Amino acid sequence: MIYIIGLGAIMLVFRILFFYRIYDKQYLRQYKNNGRPFIICANHRNILDPLFVLMAYGFGKKLTIMGKAELFRNKFLAWLFGQFGAFPVERGTGDMEAINKAISDINSGHGMMIFPEGTRGDSDEMGKIKTGAFMIAAQTNADIIPVRLIYPTKTRKLKFFGPVVVKVGEPITREEMNLEEGGRKALRDAKITYKKAMDKLLDDYNKSVGYVPSENTHIEKQENENEGN
Numbered sequence: 001m002i003y004i005i006g007l008g009a010i011m012l013v014f015r016i017l018f019f020y021r022i023y024d025k026q027y028l029r030q031y032k033n034n035g036r037p038f039i040i041c042a043n044h045r046n047i048l049d050p051l052f053v054l055m056a057y058g059f060g061k062k063l064t065i066m067g068k069a070e071l072f073r074n075k076f077l078a079w080l081f082g083q084f085g086a087f088p089v090e091r092g093t094g095d096m097e098a099i100n101k102a103i104s105d106i107n108s109g110h111g112m113m114i115f116p117e118g119t120r121g122d123s124d125e126m127g128k129i130k131t132g133a134f135m136i137a138a139q140t141n142a143d144i145i146p147v148r149l150i151y152p153t154k155t156r157k158l159k160f161f162g163p164v165v166v167k168v169g170e171p172i173t174r175e176e177m178n179l180e181e182g183g184r185k186a187l188r189d190a191k192i193t194y195k196k197a198m199d200k201l202l203d204d205y206n207k208s209v210g211y212v213p214s215e216n217t218h219i220e221k222q223e224n225e226n227e228g229n
């Protein structure tokens with residue numbers, strides 16, 4: 001009940017605070033009915049990104065959301081995030097407890113949301129893509145749904161009453177990723193396939209509206225960029 005009321009309130013308030021647009025929502029909608037396991041993989045620009053993706057997904061079976069552990073230090077916030085399906089992961093540590101929870105949730109019929117960069121960037125250029133999402137996909141036979149978040153303001157950053165674009169890409173099926181082969185090469189190839197899909201989403205938006213993406217000037221540094229997470 002808290003989830004339904006909370007998501008409804010977010011949808012109402014955010015559509016007042018931002019000029020919100022979503023493209024190709026049908027790629028998300030189809031997974032509410034087709035029974036295939038899925039992982040929504042989005043780029044990460046702002047702390048509000050998960051809520052914009054939740055708005056795109058809409059009502060339905062609650063997603064499970066992997067978020068950095070620092071956000072869960074406060075007991076109230078940990079409880080609140082939990083109501084929306086979020087759980088913590090210790091970045092850069094190969095947190096197998098978090099990965100096992102994600103696998104269990106997906107196998108129980110929940111879709112998942114994750115930000116494969118593992119941290120927020122300050123531009124449209126994506127940072128280093130971590131392996132965790134693709135390890136989970138390999139263990140659950142989940143499809144990957146690429147989602148591109150774009151903030152087409154003058155500064156290319158999120159602003160109140162400014163535009164927010166959520167562009168959903170065509171799902172990358174488990175068959176296309178060939179993750180059943182296993183090993184580091186399969187994971188690396190899956191990340192490359194995902195990156196190409198994300199680049200295409202941005203490029204298609206650029207061509208349609210004449211948007212000029214920003215380049216990275218800084219990406220938040222992690223204490224340890226362990227490839228296993």
